[in-house]
Amino acid sequence: MSATPTSRPLVTASQLGQLLVASRKRRKLTQAEVAQRVGLSQNRISYLERNPDELSFRQLLSWCSAIGLELRLGERDGGTPDNVPEW
Structure with missing residues (x-):
């Protein structure tokens, strides 16, 4: 049985x-295995x-690839640049 992929909006570094x-x-990887990848x-x-x-952007992209995540950017639904919280 396979879990349905989900995406969640991230607005803070803590959430990342x-x-x-x-x-x-979830992928049963250790920190050492991710580190090697x-x-x-x-x-x-x-x-x-x-x-x-x-995290540098390069590290984030590499990390996402290593653990099977896809990074997407898009506009918020109903959001404006004035409503973006600071990290």
């Missing part, structure tokens, strides 16, 4: 960290899961 951890665990140390993966605001 939670998504990265949850996705890694991304080209970082396990300690750095651990740190970035707790401090996702320090």
Whole structure:
């Protein structure tokens, strides 16, 4: 039985960290396995899961690829640039 893919809007760095951890665990990957795929140390993966605001865009793209996530950007429904929260 396969789970239906879901997408969630992220508006904070904290939410990104939670998504990265949850996705890694759902795929039964260790931090060391993700580290090897991304080209970082396990300690750095651990740190970035707790401090996702320090991820570079290149690291984020590599990480998403390593754990089977797809990064999408789009306009918010009914949102305006004035309503975007600061990280």
